[in-house]
Amino acid sequence: MYYSIGEVANATGIAISTLRYYDREGMFPNMERSNGGIRVFSDTEINTLKVIECLKSSGMSIKSIKEFLVWCGEGDTSLGKRREMFHARLEEVEKQIEALQATKNRLKYKCWYYDTAIAAGSEEAVKNLPVDEIPEDVRDYKI
Amino acid sequence: MYYSIGEVANATGIAISTLRYYDREGMFPNMERSNGGIRVFSDTEINTLKVIECLKSSGMSIKSIKEFLVWCGEGDTSLGKRREMFHARLEEVEKQIEALQATKNRLKYKCWYYDTAIAAGSEEAVKNLPVDEIPEDVRDYKI
DNA sequence: TCTTGACCTAAACCTGACTTTAGCTTCTAT
DNA sequence: ATAGAAGCTAAAGTCAGGTTTAGGTCAAGA
Numbered sequence: 594m595y596y597s598i599g600e601v602a603n604a605t606g607i608a609i610s611t612l613r614y615y616d617r618e619g620m621f622p623n624m625e626r627s628n629g630g631i632r633v634f635s636d637t638e639i640n641t642l643k644v645i646e647c648l649k650s651s652g653m654s655i656k657s658i659k660e661f662l663v664w665c666g667e668g669d670t671s672l673g674k675r676r677e678m679f680h681a682r683l684e685e686v687e688k689q690i691e692a693l694q695a696t697k698n699r700l701k702y703k704c705w706y707y708d709t710a711i712a713a714g715s716e717e718a719v720k721n722l723p724v725d726e727i728p729e730d731v732r733d734y735k736i
Numbered sequence: 737m738y739y740s741i742g743e744v745a746n747a748t749g750i751a752i753s754t755l756r757y758y759d760r761e762g763m764f765p766n767m768e769r770s771n772g773g774i775r776v777f778s779d780t781e782i783n784t785l786k787v788i789e790c791l792k793s794s795g796m797s798i799k800s801i802k803e804f805l806v807w808c809g810e811g812d813t814s815l816g817k818r819r820e821m822f823h824a825r826l827e828e829v830e831k832q833i834e835a836l837q838a839t840k841n842r843l844k845y846k847c848w849y850y851d852t853a854i855a856a857g858s859e860e861a862v863k864n865l866p867v868d869e870i871p872e873d874v875r876d877y878k879i
Numbered sequence: 880t881c882t883t884g885a886c887c888t889a890a891a892c893c894t895g896a897c898t899t900t901a902g903c904t905t906c907t908a909t
Numbered sequence: 910a911t912a913g914a915a916g917c918t919a920a921a922g923t924c925a926g927g928t929t930t931a932g933g934t935c936a937a938g939a
Contacts, residue, residue, distance in 0.1 A: 599915065610898050613917085618896095629905050631916055643879045647846075650839045655896065669858050676850035683843040690836050693829055696793045700826040703790075707819035715812050736786045742885065753928050756887090761926095772935050774886055798926065 596634040605642060619659050620645060622666055651682045652689065698734040705731050739777040748785060762802050763788060765809055794825045795832065841877040848874050 602609045616624065616632065621641060625633045641662065648658045661678055664671040705728060709719045724732060745752045759767065759775065764784060768776045784805065791801045804821055807814040848871060852862045867875060 597915080608898080609916090611896085614897060617918095627905085629916085630918095631905070640879075647839060647842045647879060650835065651843060669853075672850060672854050672859065676847070676854055679843055679846040679850055683840065683847055686836055686840045686843060690833060690840065692793060693833050693836065696790060697826065697829045697833065699790045700794060700822055700829060703822040704819070704826055707815060707822055710812075711815050711819055716815065736783075736790060740885075751928080752886090754926085757927060770935085772886085773888095774935070 594636060596639070598632050598634065601634045601639070601642075607642070615645065615655075618655055620655075620662055622662065648682065651686050653682065695734075698731065699736050702727075702731040702734040702736065737779060739782070741775050741777065744777045744782070744785070750785070758788065758798075761798055763798075763805055765805070791825065794829050796825065838877075841874065842879050845870075845874040845877040845879065 596604070598609055598612055601607070601612060615621065621634075621638050624638050625635070627633055644662075645658055648661065649655075653661075661675065664675050664678075706719055709722075710716045713719060724735075727735065739747070741752055741755055744750070745755060756775075758764065764777075764781050767781055768778070770776055787805075788801055791804065792798075796804075804818065807818050807821075849862055852865075853859045856862060867878075870878065
């Protein structure tokens with residue numbers, strides 16, 4: 594199946610200008626053009642977009658994603674590099690999840706803090722509360 | 737306790753230029769200066785930095801963090817707004833964690849994919865594998 | 880007193896990831 | 910045949926979040 598840039602934009606929610614930008618950055622090295630110079634997206638490019646989305650959401654830069662896509666074009670000789678890359682990304686994302694979980698706990702503490710302050714009518718009341726009156730599940734995340 | 741900008745930078749790992757930038761953006765509305773015009777950080781500013789770090793790691797912009805810090809200066813009348821803000825942030829972070837977990841699963845699929853390709857010596861072998869030969873735990877995350 | 884390291888400001892610069900603009904071409908439906 | 914929608918390019922613009930630069934000032938020890 595072949596798709597125009599507008600169809601791809603519509604189907605994926607990615608702006609046309611972004612698709613053209615990705616193309617300019619070399620993310621679709623094998624994309625064809627019509628005789629008139631118009632981009633013809635195929636399922637190859639659709640799959641590439643899925644990979645881009647995955648890697649982007651893992652925090653990878655466009656530049657590095659492009660590098661990876663170049664490796665994909667090199668065939669089986671780059672399998673090792675590509676495997677390494679994904680394992681590294683996985684570790685990265687695991688770290689990000691842990692960091693976010695820590696953030697979540699601190700936010701929970703703050704939610705408790707403000708809930709309590711509002712119940713008491715003032716911040717002073719909760720500011721100087723002894724630690725053992727802070728609920729156990731947020732106690733350790735006081736900031 | 738009072739600290740110079742260099743001491744704060746050293747203790748927190750935040751660059752001096754960043755601390756000055758935060759100050760320029762109005763994040764330390766009550767910070768004092770020495771007679772000579774030199775910034776004097778107190779525990780108030782250290783606490784503000786902890787809040788900034790927490791909110792930043794939840795994905796909040798500097799501008800919005802500053803807005804929140806202004807509310808803090810308004811006293812108990814803004815307790816409601818502040819409570820709302822933290823509850824909204826908490827929800828946001830929960831969504832981010834879910835998104836990252838989805839990303840993690842897709843990366844796991846890719847790790848399996850490349851591990852298998854390398855074991856087989858080629859990508860072709862794994863590209864056309866029937867779904868029931870993909871391990872259960874990653875099967876649904878194929879991209 | 881003098882030197883030296885730490886600090887100051889304003890303004891310019893930088894990077895990443897896009898988006899917008901201007902002017903032009905191609906395609907499709909009537 | 911032609912109008913209008915959709916596509917194209919190069920180049921400039923935008924935004925966040927800093928960092929760097931240039932040219933000073935301040936403060937503490939010898």
